[in-house]
Amino acid sequence: MRYITIVLLFWGMLVNAQNTEAKKDSIREKEIKLKEVEIIVAAKKKIETEMKMAVSVDQFLASSDQISFIKRGAYAWEPLLNNMSTERSVITIDGMHVFGACTDKMDPITSYVESNNLSTIDIKSGQEGGMHGSTVAGSIDLKRKNSAFSEKQEWKGAYQSGFEFNNKQFFNLGNVSFASHKFVADGSISYRKAENYFDGNNNEVKHSQFKKFNTSLGLAYKTSTLSSLRADAIFDVAKDVGYPALPMDLWLSRALITSVAYKQLFKEGLVRVWDSKIYFNAIEHYMDDTTRPENLVHMDMPGWSTTYGLVSKINLKKENYSSEVQLNAYHNVSIAEMRMYPQNRSKQTMFAYSWPWVTTRYAGLSINNALEITEKSQINFGGSLGMNYNHSKYVDFNWIFHPGAPQEKTRFLPSLYAGYTIDVKKFNFSVGGGYGHRAPSVSEGYGYYIYNSFDRYDYIGNPDLKNEISYEINAGAGFTDEKFSLKAKANYFYIQNYIIGRILSMGSPMNYQSVGVKGYTSLDYATLFNFSLNAQYDILEHLHWKGTLTYARGKDNKEGNLPFIRPLSYQTSLQYHYKNFGFQTALNGDFEQINYSPEYGEDKTPSYRVWNLSADYTFYINNFKTVFQIGAENVLNEYYSTYADWGNIPRMGRNIFTSLKINF
Amino acid sequence: MKFFNFCVIAALFAVITSCTLDKTDFEAETNRDVTEYFEFKEVTSLNSGNYKISIAALNGTFYKGYNEIRLTIINTQNNQTLNSSDVTCLPILTNSDGNKTSCPHRYNLIYNEDGHYYSGYAVFTSISNPMENWDLYIGFTDNNQLHSGNRLISVHNQPNMNLNMTSFTGNDGEKYFIALVAPQKPRVAENELVAGIYKYNQPTGPAGTFPDPSQFSYSEVQNYTLKLDPRMPEPSMGNHSSPNNVDLTQKTDGLYYGVVNYTMTGNWTLNFIMQNQNGQVIKGTEVPTDFTPGIEGVKSELYIDILF
Numbered sequence: 014m015r016y017i018t019i020v021l022l023f024w025g026m027l028v029n030a031q032n033t034e035a036k037k038d039s040i041r042e043k044e045i046k047l048k049e050v051e052i053i054v055a056a057k058k059k060i061e062t063e064m065k066m067a068v069s070v071d072q073f074l075a076s077s078d079q080i081s082f083i084k085r086g087a088y089a090w091e092p093l094l095n096n097m098s099t100e101r102s103v104i105t106i107d108g109m110h111v112f113g114a115c116t117d118k119m120d121p122i123t124s125y126v127e128s129n130n131l132s133t134i135d136i137k138s139g140q141e142g143g144m145h146g147s148t149v150a151g152s153i154d155l156k157r158k159n160s161a162f163s164e165k166q167e168w169k170g171a172y173q174s175g176f177e178f179n180n181k182q183f184f185n186l187g188n189v190s191f192a193s194h195k196f197v198a199d200g201s202i203s204y205r206k207a208e209n210y211f212d213g214n215n216n217e218v219k220h221s222q223f224k225k226f227n228t229s230l231g232l233a234y235k236t237s238t239l240s241s242l243r244a245d246a247i248f249d250v251a252k253d254v255g256y257p258a259l260p261m262d263l264w265l266s267r268a269l270i271t272s273v274a275y276k277q278l279f280k281e282g283l284v285r286v287w288d289s290k291i292y293f294n295a296i297e298h299y300m301d302d303t304t305r306p307e308n309l310v311h312m313d314m315p316g317w318s319t320t321y322g323l324v325s326k327i328n329l330k331k332e333n334y335s336s337e338v339q340l341n342a343y344h345n346v347s348i349a350e351m352r353m354y355p356q357n358r359s360k361q362t363m364f365a366y367s368w369p370w371v372t373t374r375y376a377g378l379s380i381n382n383a384l385e386i387t388e389k390s391q392i393n394f395g396g397s398l399g400m401n402y403n404h405s406k407y408v409d410f411n412w413i414f415h416p417g418a419p420q421e422k423t424r425f426l427p428s429l430y431a432g433y434t435i436d437v438k439k440f441n442f443s444v445g446g447g448y449g450h451r452a453p454s455v456s457e458g459y460g461y462y463i464y465n466s467f468d469r470y471d472y473i474g475n476p477d478l479k480n481e482i483s484y485e486i487n488a489g490a491g492f493t494d495e496k497f498s499l500k501a502k503a504n505y506f507y508i509q510n511y512i513i514g515r516i517l518s519m520g521s522p523m524n525y526q527s528v529g530v531k532g533y534t535s536l537d538y539a540t541l542f543n544f545s546l547n548a549q550y551d552i553l554e555h556l557h558w559k560g561t562l563t564y565a566r567g568k569d570n571k572e573g574n575l576p577f578i579r580p581l582s583y584q585t586s587l588q589y590h591y592k593n594f595g596f597q598t599a600l601n602g603d604f605e606q607i608n609y610s611p612e613y614g615e616d617k618t619p620s621y622r623v624w625n626l627s628a629d630y631t632f633y634i635n636n637f638k639t640v641f642q643i644g645a646e647n648v649l650n651e652y653y654s655t656y657a658d659w660g661n662i663p664r665m666g667r668n669i670f671t672s673l674k675i676n677f
Numbered sequence: 678m679k680f681f682n683f684c685v686i687a688a689l690f691a692v693i694t695s696c697t698l699d700k701t702d703f704e705a706e707t708n709r710d711v712t713e714y715f716e717f718k719e720v721t722s723l724n725s726g727n728y729k730i731s732i733a734a735l736n737g738t739f740y741k742g743y744n745e746i747r748l749t750i751i752n753t754q755n756n757q758t759l760n761s762s763d764v765t766c767l768p769i770l771t772n773s774d775g776n777k778t779s780c781p782h783r784y785n786l787i788y789n790e791d792g793h794y795y796s797g798y799a800v801f802t803s804i805s806n807p808m809e810n811w812d813l814y815i816g817f818t819d820n821n822q823l824h825s826g827n828r829l830i831s832v833h834n835q836p837n838m839n840l841n842m843t844s845f846t847g848n849d850g851e852k853y854f855i856a857l858v859a860p861q862k863p864r865v866a867e868n869e870l871v872a873g874i875y876k877y878n879q880p881t882g883p884a885g886t887f888p889d890p891s892q893f894s895y896s897e898v899q900n901y902t903l904k905l906d907p908r909m910p911e912p913s914m915g916n917h918s919s920p921n922n923v924d925l926t927q928k929t930d931g932l933y934y935g936v937v938n939y940t941m942t943g944n945w946t947l948n949f950i951m952q953n954q955n956g957q958v959i960k961g962t963e964v965p966t967d968f969t970p971g972i973e974g975v976k977s978e979l980y981i982d983i984l985f
Binding site for chain 2: 297299309310313315317348350351352353355356360361362363364365366407409410412413414416462517519520521522523525526527528529
């Protein structure tokens with residue numbers, strides 16, 4: 014593996030060296046910044062929310078009505094897209110696949126980036142998100158900052174610092190970019206340190222501290238008038254991270270995410286852009302239970318996930334037709350160990366793999382087409398065909414529960430979708446459908462005694478699970494005029510072979526906290542319905558109102574409730590600007606969770622509401638635009654936990670935050 | 678300069694990608710407490726007239742528990758191996774009082790055509806020590822002439838706990854022996870578990886001249902069932918067990934075969950209930966199946982501990 018990275022690196026340098034004598038050019042920058050084809054839908058623009066300008070990646074994602082979170086503490090929330098867990102969505106960084114190294118999902122990919130090295134987050138729902146790989150729920154693509162080449166030399170940067178009083182979180186984020194005619198560099202560095210937070214009853218939530226360091230560097234070189242080479246790296250370290258909802262914490266997690274990309278633009282013809290990237294990333298994750306004296310057993314649970322891959326995309330455009338074709342290929346090895354120490358430490362330790370060296374290889378071709386029928390109506394359609402290969406090195410572990418299961422498994426994962434949008438005067442309507450397969454994740458296929466502290470069962474993977482097959486329909490309607498807009502969206506998923514854990518009568522638990530063993534099995538089907546309503550109203554020129562209502566319902570094949578489905582929830586906010594001042598207030602909450610699932614460890618979660626306030630002031634220090642913000646989250650200090658808080662851990666109580674951002 | 682840069686970056690890369698904790702070498706991990714022997718070596722030899730008798734066992738050592746014994750008899754005059762003799766083998770334990778006993782063994786050895794040796798076994802019930810000695814008494818005939826001899830042997834402690842044995846008196850008053858034969862080196866997997874079950878046959882007549890095999894008779898019990906419930910005894914494991922285990926039943930070679938699944942490395946207890954051919958319990962008790970974290974697992978009255 015290490016050898017390969019060096020080879021990759023060397024290749025990058027060679028290519029770089031060969032092109033140093035490229036001729037100068039006089040083509041305008043505009044052509045270089047050829048639009049990335051209009052297909053990309055509603056990407057979020059800035060990594061900040063209306064309430065708060067200094068947000069973590071998690072907080073930013075939370076502002077999307079399609080995303081909800083499973084929270085195991087104050088750090089590394091697991092994003093649920095369309096109320097489906099991360100196995101069902103594709104989470105990528107610039108199209109690169111990165112897989113967490115923790116069997117307990119303590120490290121979703123979103124925990125390995127920082128808000129100051131991202132430019133946008135691109136969320137696509139359902140099969141439309143199949144561009145980067147097979148999915149059911151959709152895709153979340155974290156897009157890195159990527160400065161454009163510039164005619165004259167230009168330095169830009171921002172520095173942001175802040176303090177949050179509840180958990181004494183102190184953060185410093187800095188990023189700088191240099192752009193010139195031939196060369197661009199983007200760099201960022203950040204450090205966050207937080208102590209335990211306090212809940213709404215002013216009780217300390219123990220083991221909720223964290224420390225995170227993140228840095229990134231991107232270098233781009235223009236190899237010709239229409240081509241460029243770019244190398245990127247992100248290095249992220251989290252240390253001493255507490256997970257109050259789990260019986261153990263994190264000692265250290267590290268991620269190195271690297272890529273080399275070559276981009277070729279074409280002035281004319283059908284093909285407009287060809288962008289290829291090879292990438293490598295390595296994640297290490299080491300849990301730590303030594304700070305939990307109540308634990309009966311001391312365990313080491315290290316995990317490693319190493320991925321390398323290729324993304325190659327061409328954008329085509331001809332008249333009213335545009336298309337993206339993308340080749341994805343990756344190779345991942347996931348390893349997780351558990352070593353239990355007996356109470357008498359002189360005795361033999363006990364060892365097993367919770368991921369027995371599982372290799373996943375994927376190769377797939379995706380296509381995404383847009384055809385403008387008229388100026389007001391458009392058809393989007395596309396699909397993908399992927400091949401997914403799994404190999405379990407220590408398949409003996411899998412054979413204990415599934416004797417004779419194959420050591421290798423190859424699956425074909427097709428997907429198709431189509432959608433139609435039309436604008437009729439001030440209204441717009443959309444309707445679409447999709448079909449797609451996904452392969453079971455490493456845990457679902459090959460996991461071995463993975464302890465889930467939510468329902469307190471040890472989970473066993475099943476290599477013979479069938480592909481999960483999703484049938485999806487979606488529709489939307491909206492109204493927009495100068496002052497008011499209203500948008501309603503709904504989707505419905507019928508998921509065949511829905512993978513979920515079911516109690517196994519034959520197993521006996523291995524982790525001392527667990528109450529039994531569950532095996533991943535396929536339900537005949539499950540259904541999921543998501544609905545959201547968004548409204549905006551400009552009450553005055555500088556006074557804006559926004560409201561969101563979301564509802565979801567998930568059922569299994571016996572009309573039982575699926576777990577982690579968000580109850581009816583709402584969010585409403587007011588924004589007011591006056592000269593250099595801005596004021597925001599927001600109220601959000603969930604109604605009582607009526608449709609909970611005791612079978613999957615859920616209990617009824619009462620309703621809650623959280624009120625937030627903030628104010629900011631913009632001023633200039635030596636022509637540097639500076640924003641100071643102060644605010645409070647959960648102003649009423651409500652004691653609450655949400656339906657998706659692991660083990661009903663209480664959320665943060667009143668939190669006063671301040672931050673200062675200087676742009677230069 | 679470029680090359681130097683490259684070297685620096687490559688070195689930096691190697692440092693960053695190197696892991697903080699090393700991955701476990703699983704092969705080494707399972708070799709830590711268990712050595713597996715495949716090779717039969719000569720333990721000792723004796724001469725009787727023109728014959729040289731070579732006695733071989735795994736690793737050239739006799740251990741407490743089950744030992745396969747291979748005998749080769751060579752006529753030293755024509756250097757030919759004997760292949761059509763009735764060969765007998767009798768292990769005798771002599772204690773300091775001069776009392777002589779034996780242990781489960783195969784008295785009439787079976788000739789193995791392919792390997793040109795006589796095959797037998799002995800389940801040594803104790804190790805050699807200053808107070809107790811083991812002797813092997815060998816007898817065979819060639820040209821209708823009886824030859825015999827004996828040899829002092831040394832029986833060592835079995836360091837591999839996967840080849841442990843136990844002896845007990847059953848509910849029927851008989852004396853029984855259970856010895857593990859395989860696997861020598863279990864894996865975290867489905868393992869075929871092989872054991873020998875023997876019983877001591879009380880002599881029916883008065884003793885003849887020593888060594889009189891009728892006084893030292895043992896037999897493989899026929900058509901018994903050894904019900905199996907493997908568990909991890911470590912308190913923190915809370916009486917952990919494994920699925921898909923298969924009780925041991927007899928096959929044509931006289932040994933008992935079953936399946937044991939080990940879900941992780943470490944200490945395991947094989948809890949047994951031994952039933953005779955009529956399904957009556959000869960020894961052993963049901964163990965609790967509850968998950969009891971922090972409490973050492975309760976063992977059956979009949980069990981063997983293993984470790985790997």
